[in-house]
Amino acid sequence: MDLLLIRHGQSTANAQGLLISTNQDPLTDLGKTQSTQLAKTLERFAYQPSPLFSSPWKRAHQTAQIVFGESAPMKLDARLAETNPGIYATWREADFNAAYPTFNDDITNRYEGGESHLDMADRVRNWVDLEVLPHVSEPGLTAAVAHGGPISVVLQHLLGIPIETRYPSFTVPNASFTYLKWRSDLKRYCVERVGQV
Numbered sequence: 001m002d003l004l005l006i007r008h009g010q011s012t013a014n015a016q017g018l019l020i021s022t023n024q025d026p027l028t029d030l031g032k033t034q035s036t037q038l039a040k041t042l043e044r045f046a047y048q049p050s051p052l053f054s055s056p057w058k059r060a061h062q063t064a065q066i067v068f069g070e071s072a073p074m075k076l077d078a079r080l081a082e083t084n085p086g087i088y089a090t091w092r093e094a095d096f097n098a099a100y101p102t103f104n105d106d107i108t109n110r111y112e113g114g115e116s117h118l119d120m121a122d123r124v125r126n127w128v129d130l131e132v133l134p135h136v137s138e139p140g141l142t143a144a145v146a147h148g149g150p151i152s153v154v155l156q157h158l159l160g161i162p163i164e165t166r167y168p169s170f171t172v173p174n175a176s177f178t179y180l181k182w183r184s185d186l187k188r189y190c191v192e193r194v195g196q197v
Contacts, residue, residue: 001140008060026059052075063175152168
């Protein structure tokens with residue numbers, strides 16, 4: 001079973017430079033256009049994912065509906081949600097980094113009223129361990145529409161890059177995709193194709 005990871009299109013929070021925002025942050029008009037263009041890009045490769053997972057956060061779910069169609073059977077999975085920033089959801093990222101310059105030095109630091117990046121990483125790794133790895137010998141394609149943080153965690157987990165010592169190791173732009181192929185001869189996933197609109 002191969003794996004297709006998709007980051008949502010531009011959201012209101014992305015356009016405003018917010019830290020992370022909330023689960024209700026929607027796509028901008030540009031984000032909707034990006035998602036439509038991404039759907040056309042993916043059509044060229046004839047990807048037919050099943051199962052299809054999405055973060056329940058609005059911007060990811062909207063992207064999944066645009067890319068795969070509103071009637072596509074999809075599992076909303078909270079394990080794929082972005083890190084909950086608690087009381088800092090409406091802060092600009094630059095302001096947060098200026099106020100707390102060492103926060104990201106330790107992945108266990110927790111946003112007040114929210115969670116740490118390690119909390120997020122643990123639930124994303126749980127998703128990989130239960131929804132992806134048990135099915136590697138099966139034919140087909142699993143797809144997940146999520147956020148930059150969870151996608152970095154999936155890639156690090158599958159490619160053997162320790163999360164606790166270096167996170168994030170990958171940054172993925174809005175409306176981008178990463179295709180990983182299961183190599184039975186190597187017994188591991190390999191990144192085969194990446195792209196964005």
